[in-house]
Amino acid sequence: MGIAERRQREKDARIKHIQNCAAAVFYKKGYGETTMDEIAKTAELSKAAIYLYFKSKEDLYYSIIEPALSRLARRLIRIASDRREPAEATVRKIISATNELYEKDYDAYHLLSRYSAAEYVKLLPKAKLEHLKELMRSNLRQMEAAVRKGIAQGIFEAVDARLISVILWNCFMGVIQYQENRMEPGKTDYRKKTIDATVELILKGLRKL
């Protein structure tokens, strides 16, 4: 069995390798500007080899996005399910978990931070698109639940929970985008620090005085 297992491991590794290379290029250029040629070159494989593992450019793209987003969604659901934990801790955990994707699944995370439903409309088949959207909505719902919990716990002011969750989520994504795209390369990555500061700022704004 050793051989078959090793084969499978190697295959998995190659798939992961291609996905990593592809994600890097997709991220740098955007889907439309990315060519299979460049992905192949980055992965040091022939174009045809890519097609051994993914049946189309779109398939490759989706194979990067979906699992990462799916994993995150599951994780957030678990985090938000703790009804007793103080709301502030839950909010921080949600943000942390999302941010952790960064270290573990750097490339998928990158793509996610660039997620733009409009662009995908023409790109992905309807079912896949809807699936991604549902995952995004689920993430938002977990944040909303956390804010609602905070109000119920008497910690937060009686704000519009949905609105606040959108704000939190957007601030988070905004920071990522900003740090990734707008800053000069070479500069220190302030992401973690900026995100933490943002969260604390907003939590402070939410607290009952």
Next chain:
Amino acid sequence: MGIAERRQREKDARIKHIQNCAAAVFYKKGYGETTMDEIAKTAELSKAAIYLYFKSKEDLYYSIIEPALSRLARRLIRIASDRREPAEATVRKIISATNELYEKDYDAYHLLSRYSAAEYVKLLPKAKLEHLKELMRSNLRQMEAAVRKGIAQGIFEAVDARLISVILWNCFMGVIQYQENRMEPGKTDYRKKTIDATVELILKGLRKL
């Protein structure tokens, strides 16, 4: 001279028309996925006609982005230059001015809200890219100045002004992105309300207690 003037006005109108149509498509699909064919069809003109007014796809794109961003930058500089105005008012004005672009220059605004330096690297010639980046940086500096002023005025806590300006800016952009891309179509546009709520939340977080 009346005739020449009318001609010029008509020409300007046609240029604006093309830009509006193009911006709508660029926004919906992203630069790479947008075809000149679709722009032409949207503008109800022939492709060749577009080329009478813009010398390339990139040129057309830039002609939409740059003036809007440039105008905004000038406006923010003027707003931030008032050294005496209370900082909170200045922050609100900066955000408002940015948001107002929305009503006046809907499509350019859209494109701006999607601004992604990385994508532009391959798209725009270096000089143009640098120009856009400088405009963005300028906008950020105005916000930074406003926060710094608030600290000087003793209104805000002694926070990292740069960090806070980044946060504010990102939250703003994040909200826009979210509202544009992630929500189901048909839903009410919560943008203004969300942005205002975000700003107030953050201002509250900034205030000395």
Next chain:
Amino acid sequence: MGIAERRQREKDARIKHIQNCAAAVFYKKGYGETTMDEIAKTAELSKAAIYLYFKSKEDLYYSIIEPALSRLARRLIRIASDRREPAEATVRKIISATNELYEKDYDAYHLLSRYSAAEYVKLLPKAKLEHLKELMRSNLRQMEAAVRKGIAQGIFEAVDARLISVILWNCFMGVIQYQENRMEPGKTDYRKKTIDATVELILKGLRKL
């Protein structure tokens, strides 16, 4: 209107030109072996130009086959509808009409004579394939009707009309195939003569003694 009309005429001519060139290549090589490049070269156009008029290789192919077959089907229906004409004359007319396609629509005819449902299964969308098949079946039905009429008229022996119509049709197609494919090039084209002789032979075999 002169200009618009001329334009349309020219466009029609170009479409016909492309179809003719394509049919010649399709015929010579078969669908699979034919490349758009070769069609373009034959038509003295760029590949892209072909795609201005036909949206895919398959579309181009179908646009050649279908109208010719459709026209023939209509014609055979008209011929077979004469209930009083002696059956032998009807049979001869059906064969003649089919053969005449040769002179008028040389290339489409060629493709038809090569028609092979099996090959098309993967090629054409189901609806188109079914349409072609129905046309073929219609043609066969007309021949069957003619044979049946001959029996009713007491001219032909009481044979299996369907079987005989299949035979007649096959002989006809067989002769075409043979003459087209199996003979050395440069040899005289015996098609017409061979077909006529075949029909007479079979009619003689059918007649009541």
Next chain:
Amino acid sequence: MGIAERRQREKDARIKHIQNCAAAVFYKKGYGETTMDEIAKTAELSKAAIYLYFKSKEDLYYSIIEPALSRLARRLIRIASDRREPAEATVRKIISATNELYEKDYDAYHLLSRYSAAEYVKLLPKAKLEHLKELMRSNLRQMEAAVRKGIAQGIFEAVDARLISVILWNCFMGVIQYQENRMEPGKTDYRKKTIDATVELILKGLRKL
């Protein structure tokens, strides 16, 4: 020696197996549309394994066609060489022998019935193509000889022997094509019955009254 022999037998069996599978696919799809992948999958072997036994796609194809056609040619020569046998019997035997290929070498037969010189021109090297053509011509000559014999025997009318042999051959091939390609799947295979009826019809037409 037993071992070596068994090895050889096994090898032959594997070769035959591949040929059978390949022939089925070639027949269903045509040469151009057939992929080595599909052949391999049908044969439940790896693509590379196919190349252990055949040095190219074309080689595999030819290896199916040629022996079958060659065997048939030899058989028809033998059949036609009987100068004394009544011509009608000889004609029937020729047709039968050809038809028998069906049961014994189903797949090669299929391919033969689709034989199209034009397609092969680009496919096969000149020598191989010429060889196939010569085999086909030989078969035709045997039929021609049989018809000529019938005239000499005073059984047939003084027809153009070559023409009639072409007709007979074509009818035969036409019936096969028809039955294979044009009929709805699932229907009874009328081939044998149709062919016999065709031959009898033509013989009747040939006979002196």
Next chain:
DNA sequence: AATGAATGAGATTTCATTCAT
């Protein structure tokens, strides 16, 4: 000023064939 027609360059995808194991 405007357009229909055309195209070169390049994109995605396929496939016969080879090679290391």
Next chain:
DNA sequence: AATGAATGAAATCTCATTCAT
């Protein structure tokens, strides 16, 4: 003997751009 992996070459198709009218 057999195979999984890999690839070069070529196929279909797209698109920004130009040109004749």
